[in-house]
Amino acid sequence: MTDETDGAAEVKWEQRIGQNLIRRLYDSEASGLLDEALLDDVGTRLGMRCEAVLAVSEAMRGRVACPRCARAGTRTIITRTAGDEAEALQCPVCGWATTWGAYHKRCRSQQLNEGGAGYAFRAFLAQWKAAATPAMKMIAVDQLIHEFHVYLMRHRVTGETKNRHARVVAVQLIQGTATEVMGFLEDLSGTAPRSSDLAASAVAWRARAAEAREDPPWEEWSILQPSR
Numbered sequence: 281m282t283d284e285t286d287g288a289a290e291v292k293w294e295q296r297i298g299q300n301l302i303r304r305l306y307d308s309e310a311s312g313l314l315d316e317a318l319l320d321d322v323g324t325r326l327g328m329r330c331e332a333v334l335a336v337s338e339a340m341r342g343r344v345a346c347p348r349c350a351r352a353g354t355r356t357i358i359t360r361t362a363g364d365e366a367e368a369l370q371c372p373v374c375g376w377a378t379t380w381g382a383y384h385k386r387c388r389s390q391q392l393n394e395g396g397a398g399y400a401f402r403a404f405l406a407q408w409k410a411a412a413t414p415a416m417k418m419i420a421v422d423q424l425i426h427e428f429h430v431y432l433m434r435h436r437v438t439g440e441t442k443n444r445h446a447r448v449v450a451v452q453l454i455q456g457t458a459t460e461v462m463g464f465l466e467d468l469s470g471t472a473p474r475s476s477d478l479a480a481s482a483v484a485w486r487a488r489a490a491e492a493r494e495d496p497p498w499e500e501w502s503i504l505q506p507s508r
């Protein structure tokens with residue numbers, strides 16, 4: 281390993297949250313004794329995860345945030361110019377250095393692909409920050425994990441474009457395969473919310489989910505990813 285690639289070890293992402301924590305949070309809400317400490321922990325970690333997804337997205341578009349500066353509480357953006365794996369990245373502020381290839385490798389297989397759902401991650405960050413009460417924080421979490429993102433799809437055979445297909449955003453946030461996370465959310469939605477506001481939140485995402493599920497089967501369609 282050269283000096284240039286050493287910096288890649290400093291690139292660390294918040295891991296996806298275990299299903300058990302989300303389950304405990306919803307059970308506490310349903311019992312009428314909302315675990316506020318757990319809510320803060322879950323919300324903070326979801327926020328860090330959202331920030332990680334958005335940071336990777338920015339990096340793909342050519343703007344890499346220096347991880348060493350981030351740890352020190354400052355935001356320094358290193359602009360990529362070439363796009364090849366060998367391109368050197370160096371922070372003008374702290375000297376952190378790696379290659380784009382080494383950085384990119386730290387992002388792969390981490391379920392950090394924004395996939396066009398950036399709006400949902402940004403909305404959560406704003407909603408969480410603005411939430412003045414535990415009830416509002418709980419709604420922010422509920423809306424985020426149940427959000428269905430509608431993809432633009434193209435039929436593999438005919439080339440026909442259809443602009444609706446759904447994927448649950450929580451796959452980037454909660455541990456498990458897409459099928460497992462979907463099953464977990466189905467199961468979770470069987471827990472009756474205690475607060476009427478949370479029940480109203482569920483009505484809203486249920487309507488979006490029902491609409492999203494009317495789409496054709498996955499296999500025949502390929503996802504049109506946003507351009508990189």
Ligand SMILES: [Zn+2]
Binds near residue numbers: 349373
């Ligand atoms: Zn730096």
